[in-house]
Amino acid sequence: MIRFKNVTKTYPPDVIGLRNVNLHIRPGEFVSIVGQSGTGKTTFCKLLIAEERPTRGQITIGGWDISDIRQSEIPVLRRQIGVVFQDFKLLPKKTARENIAFALEVCGVSHRDIRTVVPQALKIVGLSSKADRYPRQMSGGEQQRVVIARSLVHRPKIIVADEPTGNLDSLNTREIIDLLKRINRFGTTVVLVTHNRDVVNELNRRVVTIDRGLVVSDQEEGKYVL
Amino acid sequence: MIISGIRIIKFAFQDFFRNFWLSLATVSVLTLTLLTVNGLIAVNFLGKMAISEAEDRVDVGIHFRPEIGEERIQTVKITLMGMPEVRDVEYVSPAESLRRFSEQYGDDALVIESLGEVDGNPFGSTLVVRARSIGDYEKIIKTLDDPAFAEIIEERDFDDRQEIIGRIETISRRIEAFGLGASAAIAIVTFLIVLNTIRVSIYTHREEIRIMRLVGASNGFIRGPFYVQAVAWSVLAVALTAAVTVPTVFFVQPYLERFFGSTSVDLVGFYRVNLLEIFGVQLLAVMAMSIITTKMATARYLRT
Numbered sequence: 001m002i003r004f005k006n007v008t009k010t011y012p013p014d015v016i017g018l019r020n021v022n023l024h025i026r027p028g029e030f031v032s033i034v035g036q037s038g039t040g041k042t043t044f045c046k047l048l049i050a051e052e053r054p055t056r057g058q059i060t061i062g063g064w065d066i067s068d069i070r071q072s073e074i075p076v077l078r079r080q081i082g083v084v085f086q087d088f089k090l091l092p093k094k095t096a097r098e099n100i101a102f103a104l105e106v107c108g109v110s111h112r113d114i115r116t117v118v119p120q121a122l123k124i125v126g127l128s129s130k131a132d133r134y135p136r137q138m139s140g141g142e143q144q145r146v147v148i149a150r151s152l153v154h155r156p157k158i159i160v161a162d163e164p165t166g167n168l169d170s171l172n173t174r175e176i177i178d179l180l181k182r183i184n185r186f187g188t189t190v191v192l193v194t195h196n197r198d199v200v201n202e203l204n205r206r207v208v209t210i211d212r213g214l215v216v217s218d219q220e221e222g223k224y225v226l
Numbered sequence: 227m228i229i230s231g232i233r234i235i236k237f238a239f240q241d242f243f244r245n246f247w248l249s250l251a252t253v254s255v256l257t258l259t260l261l262t263v264n265g266l267i268a269v270n271f272l273g274k275m276a277i278s279e280a281e282d283r284v285d286v287g288i289h290f291r292p293e294i295g296e297e298r299i300q301t302v303k304i305t306l307m308g309m310p311e312v313r314d315v316e317y318v319s320p321a322e323s324l325r326r327f328s329e330q331y332g333d334d335a336l337v338i339e340s341l342g343e344v345d346g347n348p349f350g351s352t353l354v355v356r357a358r359s360i361g362d363y364e365k366i367i368k369t370l371d372d373p374a375f376a377e378i379i380e381e382r383d384f385d386d387r388q389e390i391i392g393r394i395e396t397i398s399r400r401i402e403a404f405g406l407g408a409s410a411a412i413a414i415v416t417f418l419i420v421l422n423t424i425r426v427s428i429y430t431h432r433e434e435i436r437i438m439r440l441v442g443a444s445n446g447f448i449r450g451p452f453y454v455q456a457v458a459w460s461v462l463a464v465a466l467t468a469a470v471t472v473p474t475v476f477f478v479q480p481y482l483e484r485f486f487g488s489t490s491v492d493l494v495g496f497y498r499v500n501l502l503e504i505f506g507v508q509l510l511a512v513m514a515m516s517i518i519t520t521k522m523a524t525a526r527y528l529r530t
Contacts (some may be wrong), residue, residue: 049440071445079442089437106443108230154442 001027001189002048002158007057009043009213017043019213021057025191027157030184032200033193034224035210041193044210045162048191049081050074062157079107082151082159082188086166089147090135096146097122097131103150121149125179141172148179159183162193173199197224230447238454245427249459252423256463256516257470259412260508264471266405267504268493272482273398275491280394285356286366289381292320292350298378299351306355309369311362316354323349350380413515420459420516424452424523449524456516464509472497 002025009017018040025031035041046052047059050069058067066077090099100121104114122128125145135143144164151159161180165173177192177199184190194200200207200223207222208215217225242249290299296319303315318326324347331337341348357363363384369375370382428435438448479494497504 075442075444077442078440083440089433089440091434091437102437103441105233106438106441106447108227108233108447110229150441 001025001029001062002191003058003060004047005058005060007047007054007059009040009047009052010055016040016213017052018047018054018210021210021213021215023208023215023218025189027189028184028187030181030190030203030205031192032203032205032207032222033191033210034195034200034207036195039210040213041195041210042162043213045083045160045191045193048158048160049083050077075107079154080156080158082148082154082156084144084147084151084159084161084164086163090143090150092135095132095134096127096138096142096149099135099146100150100153103153107154117153121152124152124183125149139172140168141175144168144172144176145179148176148183152183156188158189158191160191160193163195164192165194165196165199170198177203200224230444230450234447234450235454238451238458241427241431241451242455242458245423245430248423248426249455252420252459253462253466255412255416255419256459256512257466259409259416260463260467260512261470262405262409262412263508264467264504266402266409268475269401269405270398271493271496272491273394273401276394276486277398279486279488279490281360282356284360284363285354286363286370287383288353288355288370288379289383290350290352290378291380292348294350294378296351299353302375302378303353306353306366306369309366311357311359311365313356313358315356318352318354320347320349320351323347323352417515417519420456420519421523424456424520427452427455428523449520452520452524453517456520457513460509460512460516463512464505467508468505472501 002023004021004023007021008019011017021044033041033044043052047054048061050066053069054067058065060066061077061080064077069077091102094102097118100118101114104117109117119128119131122131125148127142127145127149130138130142133142135146138146144167148159148161148164159180164180165176168176173196180190180192181203192199192203204221206220207217207224209217209222209225288302299317303317306312306315327349328338328341355366357366367382367384370379435448475493475497479492482491482493483489
């Protein structure tokens with residue numbers, strides 16, 4: 001599904017984001033990418049959604065080499081990858097329903113399809129009853145669930161969650177991780193970037209540890225080792 | 227495609243009204259630029275009309291000796307008419323010359339008294355020659371210097387308005403140069419204002435743009451509303467310019483007629499005939515400028 005082959009990313013003048021990373025994530029896997037701040041986790045996410053290009057090496061997603069992806073192909077890639085960030089990135093003047101619909105509107109989806117898909121996404125994240133609330137009227141966990149719902153509307157094959165629980169308390173954290181596990185059970189590959197030890201240890205899934213840009217450990221059913 | 231197009235237009239108008247004062251400032255600056263251009267067009271037209279009016283009043287009067295018969299004068303007339311530089315030649319008989327002279331100086335008792343002392347009609351025949359352009363008179367005068375003509379011509383007067391024409395031309399050229407300079411300066415300011423308006427607009431919508439990118443909106447969709455806004459500004463600016471220019475032209479027309487002493491200086495007619503061309507070209511030019519500016523701003527600030 002996702003393959004990193006000798007991927008190196010450096011930022012001028014000589015800051016290393018990732019160093020010679022080799023990684024293969026199979027379809028339907030739930031992988032946690034862990035590491036301390038500034039070790040290259042976010043660079044990994046940015047490379048996956050083509051927000052950055054690798055300096056060296058090759059990245060393929062479903063056989064598609066995105067190492068040197070054309071500008072016009074990036075939207076096509078991003079519709080296949082749902083992205084969830086720590087800061088919720090919701091539009092404050094739109095309700096939960098409108099925020100989710102926005103992701104479809106800007107991609108040219110018809111009103112009829114939007115009316116069908118948005119309630120489904122809200123139902124998956126358990127927010128059907130709060131569809132008309134604005135972000136300020138929702139808790140952090142609920143806002144993050146709206147973001148997850150938004151990332152699901154294109155029925156992506158991959159969900160990339162970069163510190164999705166970073167701003168949440170333990171109860172909301174558990175809810176979000178449960179939601180991601182549920183999405184993973186439907187067959188979606190989940191790449192969770194986190195430095196939350198409890199989350200990783202409780203998940204008991206594959207753990208890839210990055211330190212100073214290098215993959216230092218890759219364990220099936222791993223634990224947070226740093 | 228159609229759905230995206232409609233949404234691009236919707237987003238563009240939402241942006242327009244969300245940043246209403248900024249949009250208004252941009253449209254005002256574009257309108258001011260176009261008004262300057264229209265002022266330049268009007269001045270250019272009036273300058274040309276003034277030159278043409280002055281040129282129309284230039285002629286060469288050829289006065290023949292009284293003993294020269296009409297037949298020979300008609301030969302000269304035919305010769306002159308054969309020249310490509312000559313627009314028309316008018317024959318004025320001695321009787322007509324006398325009538326015109328009396329009409330012109332009828333109030334001057336001394337001149338009329340002097341005329342009475344002369345036996346008969348002192349005037350000979352006259353040919354009044356008008357050239358196609360002011361530069362053609364030189365050749366006509368040279369032709370008249372030919373001994374075959376010189377011996378039958380008593381006198382010739384060239385009502386030389388070249389100096390006045392030269393002065394009008396100089397003033398027109400200066401006004402045109404100043405107008406071009408002013409238009410270029412305003413165009414640069416306009417360019418910078420449009421560029422910054424779009425930058426501010428991009429900044430205002432940075433979160434929306436970021437989300438659009440994340441969820442897979444195409445670059446065309448993200449940039450589209452900015453282009454639609456640029457076109458909307460251009461259309462509004464040209465419409466406002468037309469709304470100011472056309473009534474102004476109607477308002478100044480009577481003053482122009484009085485100033486030039488002629489109804490042939492028809493600025494209203496000029497705008498009526500060329501209305502679509504004038505404002506069409508302005509619309510295309512402003513749109514092209516706005517679109518190029520938008521392209522620059524979005525290319526710089528909307529990199530994926």
